[in-house]
Amino acid sequence: SQTIHQWPATLVQPVGSPLSLECTVEGTSNPNLYWYRQAAGRGLQLLFYSVGIGQISSEVPQNLSASRPQDRQFILSSKKLLLSDSGFYLCAWSWTVSSYNSPLHFGNGTRLTVT
Amino acid sequence: GQQVMQIPQYQHVQEGEDFTTYCNSSTTLSNIQWYKQRPGGHPVFLIQLVKSGEVKKQKRLTFQFGEAKKNSSLHITATQTTDVGTYFCRTGSSNTGKLIFGQGTTLQVKP
Numbered sequence: 518s519q520t521i522h523q524w525p526a527t528l529v530q531p532v533g534s535p536l537s538l539e540c541t542v543e544g545t546s547n548p549n550l551y552w553y554r555q556a557a558g559r560g561l562q563l564l565f566y567s568v569g570i571g572q573i574s575s576e577v578p579q580n581l582s583a584s585r586p587q588d589r590q591f592i593l594s595s596k597k598l599l600l601s602d603s604g605f606y607l608c609a610w611s612w613t614v615s616s617y618n619s620p621l622h623f624g625n626g627t628r629l630t631v632t
Numbered sequence: 633g634q635q636v637m638q639i640p641q642y643q644h645v646q647e648g649e650d651f652t653t654y655c656n657s658s659t660t661l662s663n664i665q666w667y668k669q670r671p672g673g674h675p676v677f678l679i680q681l682v683k684s685g686e687v688k689k690q691k692r693l694t695f696q697f698g699e700a701k702k703n704s705s706l707h708i709t710a711t712q713t714t715d716v717g718t719y720f721c722r723t724g725s726s727n728t729g730k731l732i733f734g735q736g737t738t739l740q741v742k743p
Contacts, residue, residue, distance in 0.1 A: 560733055561675065561720065561736075563733075624674065625677050626674050
Protein backbone atom coordinates (compact mmCIF):
# COMPACT_ATOMS: atom_id res chain seq x y z
CA SER A 518 0.00 0.00 0.00
CA GLN A 519 1.02 3.60 -0.50
CA THR A 520 2.11 5.85 2.34
CA ILE A 521 3.16 9.47 2.48
CA HIS A 522 5.49 10.88 5.06
CA GLN A 523 5.81 14.55 5.85
CA TRP A 524 8.01 16.20 8.44
CA PRO A 525 8.36 17.97 10.74
CA ALA A 526 4.87 18.04 12.26
CA THR A 527 5.35 21.47 13.79
CA LEU A 528 7.93 24.18 13.24
CA VAL A 529 8.52 27.61 14.72
CA GLN A 530 10.90 29.78 12.75
CA PRO A 531 11.96 33.44 13.02
CA VAL A 532 11.31 35.89 10.22
CA GLY A 533 14.14 35.85 7.70
CA SER A 534 15.24 32.31 8.43
CA PRO A 535 15.31 29.57 5.76
CA LEU A 536 12.80 26.76 5.45
CA SER A 537 12.94 23.20 4.22
CA LEU A 538 9.98 20.84 4.43
CA GLU A 539 10.29 17.33 3.08
CA CYS A 540 7.74 14.85 1.83
CA THR A 541 8.30 11.29 0.64
CA VAL A 542 5.92 8.74 -0.83
CA GLU A 543 6.29 4.98 -0.60
CA GLY A 544 4.60 2.18 -2.48
CA THR A 545 4.11 3.88 -5.84
CA SER A 546 6.19 5.09 -8.77
CA ASN A 547 6.04 8.38 -10.66
CA PRO A 548 3.25 9.92 -8.61
CA ASN A 549 2.02 13.45 -9.08
CA LEU A 550 3.12 15.44 -6.05
CA TYR A 551 1.59 18.58 -4.58
CA TRP A 552 2.24 21.23 -1.93
CA TYR A 553 -0.78 22.99 -0.45
CA ARG A 554 -0.98 25.69 2.19
CA GLN A 555 -3.91 26.25 4.51
CA ALA A 556 -4.13 29.43 6.57
CA ALA A 557 -5.92 29.12 9.92
CA GLY A 558 -9.61 28.43 9.35
CA ARG A 559 -9.27 28.83 5.60
CA GLY A 560 -9.27 26.77 2.44
CA LEU A 561 -6.58 24.86 0.59
CA GLN A 562 -4.28 26.84 -1.66
CA LEU A 563 -2.23 24.94 -4.22
CA LEU A 564 1.38 26.15 -4.18
CA PHE A 565 3.25 23.72 -6.42
CA TYR A 566 2.71 20.49 -8.24
CA SER A 567 5.05 18.10 -10.01
CA VAL A 568 4.44 15.43 -12.61
CA GLY A 569 8.00 14.10 -12.58
CA ILE A 570 11.58 14.52 -11.40
CA GLY A 571 12.73 18.09 -11.87
CA GLN A 572 9.33 19.18 -13.21
CA ILE A 573 7.73 21.82 -11.00
CA SER A 574 4.73 24.02 -11.73
CA SER A 575 4.09 27.04 -9.55
CA GLU A 576 0.51 28.09 -9.06
CA VAL A 577 1.02 31.42 -7.32
CA PRO A 578 3.95 33.83 -6.94
CA GLN A 579 5.45 33.03 -3.58
CA ASN A 580 8.34 33.51 -1.29
CA LEU A 581 8.63 29.75 -1.65
CA SER A 582 10.13 27.25 -4.07
CA ALA A 583 9.81 23.52 -4.59
CA SER A 584 12.08 20.81 -5.86
CA ARG A 585 11.74 17.16 -6.75
CA PRO A 586 15.21 15.65 -6.64
CA GLN A 587 13.94 12.06 -6.67
CA ASP A 588 10.83 10.38 -7.99
CA ARG A 589 9.11 10.12 -4.62
CA GLN A 590 10.62 13.10 -2.82
CA PHE A 591 9.17 16.60 -2.82
CA ILE A 592 10.77 19.52 -0.97
CA LEU A 593 9.35 22.93 -0.14
CA SER A 594 11.89 25.66 0.58
CA SER A 595 12.29 29.30 1.35
CA LYS A 596 15.44 31.39 1.63
CA LYS A 597 13.86 33.97 3.95
CA LEU A 598 10.58 33.39 5.72
CA LEU A 599 7.94 36.10 6.06
CA LEU A 600 5.29 36.37 8.75
CA SER A 601 2.68 35.66 6.05
CA ASP A 602 4.27 32.27 5.41
CA SER A 603 2.73 30.93 8.61
CA GLY A 604 0.19 28.20 8.01
CA PHE A 605 -0.49 24.51 7.67
CA TYR A 606 1.54 22.98 4.83
CA LEU A 607 0.25 19.81 3.28
CA CYS A 608 1.97 17.49 0.86
CA ALA A 609 -0.17 15.20 -1.29
CA TRP A 610 0.21 12.62 -4.03
CA SER A 611 -2.03 11.26 -6.74
CA TRP A 612 -1.80 8.67 -9.49
CA THR A 613 -0.35 9.95 -12.73
CA VAL A 614 -2.64 8.21 -15.20
CA SER A 615 -5.80 10.26 -15.77
CA SER A 616 -4.47 12.51 -13.04
CA TYR A 617 -7.33 14.94 -13.13
CA ASN A 618 -9.61 12.14 -12.03
CA SER A 619 -7.26 10.93 -9.35
CA PRO A 620 -8.02 11.79 -5.75
CA LEU A 621 -5.37 13.34 -3.54
CA HIS A 622 -3.77 11.54 -0.62
CA PHE A 623 -2.43 13.94 1.96
CA GLY A 624 0.37 13.71 4.47
CA ASN A 625 -0.21 14.72 8.07
CA GLY A 626 0.96 18.26 7.41
CA THR A 627 3.43 20.68 8.97
CA ARG A 628 2.22 23.55 11.14
CA LEU A 629 4.61 26.43 10.51
CA THR A 630 4.63 29.49 12.74
CA VAL A 631 6.85 32.35 11.70
CA THR A 632 7.61 34.69 14.59
CA GLY B 633 -11.03 32.34 -13.90
CA GLN B 634 -12.63 29.16 -12.76
CA GLN B 635 -14.74 29.56 -9.62
CA VAL B 636 -16.28 27.02 -7.34
CA MET B 637 -18.63 28.23 -4.63
CA GLN B 638 -19.16 26.06 -1.60
CA ILE B 639 -21.96 26.89 0.83
CA PRO B 640 -22.57 27.35 3.65
CA GLN B 641 -19.24 28.36 5.16
CA TYR B 642 -20.28 27.19 8.63
CA GLN B 643 -23.09 25.04 9.98
CA HIS B 644 -23.96 24.30 13.60
CA VAL B 645 -26.44 21.48 14.15
CA GLN B 646 -27.81 19.51 17.06
CA GLU B 647 -26.76 15.89 17.10
CA GLY B 648 -29.31 13.90 15.14
CA GLU B 649 -30.16 16.70 12.72
CA ASP B 650 -29.33 16.49 9.05
CA PHE B 651 -26.62 18.51 7.28
CA THR B 652 -26.02 19.45 3.66
CA THR B 653 -23.19 21.27 1.94
CA TYR B 654 -23.30 22.40 -1.67
CA CYS B 655 -20.66 22.96 -4.30
CA ASN B 656 -21.75 25.14 -7.23
CA SER B 657 -20.17 26.29 -10.48
CA SER B 658 -21.25 28.34 -13.47
CA THR B 659 -19.40 26.01 -15.83
CA THR B 660 -19.79 22.32 -16.57
CA LEU B 661 -17.64 20.25 -14.27
CA SER B 662 -15.50 17.29 -15.27
CA ASN B 663 -15.89 15.41 -12.01
CA ILE B 664 -16.11 16.19 -8.33
CA GLN B 665 -14.34 14.84 -5.29
CA TRP B 666 -15.33 15.27 -1.65
CA TYR B 667 -12.90 15.39 1.28
CA LYS B 668 -13.28 15.58 5.05
CA GLN B 669 -10.78 17.31 7.32
CA ARG B 670 -11.12 16.66 11.04
CA PRO B 671 -10.01 19.48 13.37
CA GLY B 672 -6.23 19.49 13.49
CA GLY B 673 -5.99 16.82 10.80
CA HIS B 674 -5.40 16.55 7.10
CA PRO B 675 -8.04 16.23 4.35
CA VAL B 676 -9.14 12.68 3.64
CA PHE B 677 -10.69 11.64 0.34
CA LEU B 678 -14.29 10.46 0.68
CA ILE B 679 -15.65 9.88 -2.80
CA GLN B 680 -15.59 10.89 -6.45
CA LEU B 681 -18.56 11.51 -8.75
CA VAL B 682 -18.16 11.54 -12.51
CA LYS B 683 -21.51 10.96 -14.21
CA SER B 684 -24.41 13.37 -14.63
CA GLY B 685 -27.06 12.77 -11.94
CA GLU B 686 -24.85 10.29 -10.12
CA VAL B 687 -25.77 9.46 -6.52
CA LYS B 688 -23.51 7.54 -4.16
CA LYS B 689 -23.98 6.60 -0.54
CA GLN B 690 -21.59 5.85 2.28
CA LYS B 691 -23.59 4.87 5.37
CA ARG B 692 -25.24 8.15 6.49
CA LEU B 693 -23.53 10.22 3.77
CA THR B 694 -25.21 10.78 0.39
CA PHE B 695 -23.31 12.41 -2.46
CA GLN B 696 -25.05 13.77 -5.54
CA PHE B 697 -23.83 15.22 -8.85
CA GLY B 698 -26.29 17.49 -10.64
CA GLU B 699 -27.88 16.56 -13.96
CA ALA B 700 -26.13 19.47 -15.66
CA LYS B 701 -22.85 18.67 -13.88
CA LYS B 702 -22.69 22.19 -12.48
CA ASN B 703 -23.33 21.41 -8.83
CA SER B 704 -22.97 18.74 -6.21
CA SER B 705 -24.11 18.11 -2.68
CA LEU B 706 -23.04 16.12 0.36
CA HIS B 707 -25.86 15.24 2.73
CA ILE B 708 -25.39 13.71 6.17
CA THR B 709 -28.42 12.09 7.79
CA ALA B 710 -28.72 12.17 11.58
CA THR B 711 -25.38 13.80 12.34
CA GLN B 712 -23.12 12.46 15.04
CA THR B 713 -20.28 14.15 16.91
CA THR B 714 -17.85 12.14 14.79
CA ASP B 715 -19.06 14.08 11.74
CA VAL B 716 -17.44 17.28 13.04
CA GLY B 717 -14.93 18.77 10.63
CA THR B 718 -14.59 20.70 7.40
CA TYR B 719 -15.92 19.23 4.19
CA PHE B 720 -14.31 20.27 0.92
CA CYS B 721 -15.28 19.67 -2.66
CA ARG B 722 -12.57 19.50 -5.31
CA THR B 723 -13.65 19.95 -8.87
CA GLY B 724 -12.89 21.64 -12.16
CA SER B 725 -14.07 22.68 -15.56
CA SER B 726 -14.47 19.96 -18.16
CA ASN B 727 -12.58 22.29 -20.52
CA THR B 728 -9.40 22.66 -18.49
CA GLY B 729 -9.40 19.45 -16.49
CA LYS B 730 -7.70 21.37 -13.68
CA LEU B 731 -9.21 20.79 -10.25
CA ILE B 732 -9.51 23.31 -7.44
CA PHE B 733 -10.90 23.09 -3.92
CA GLY B 734 -14.02 24.81 -2.72
CA GLN B 735 -13.74 27.04 0.32
CA GLY B 736 -15.06 24.30 2.60
CA THR B 737 -17.99 23.96 4.98
CA THR B 738 -17.18 23.60 8.66
CA LEU B 739 -19.65 21.46 10.56
CA GLN B 740 -20.11 21.69 14.32
CA VAL B 741 -22.35 19.15 16.05
CA LYS B 742 -23.74 19.83 19.52
CA PRO B 743 -24.19 16.66 21.57
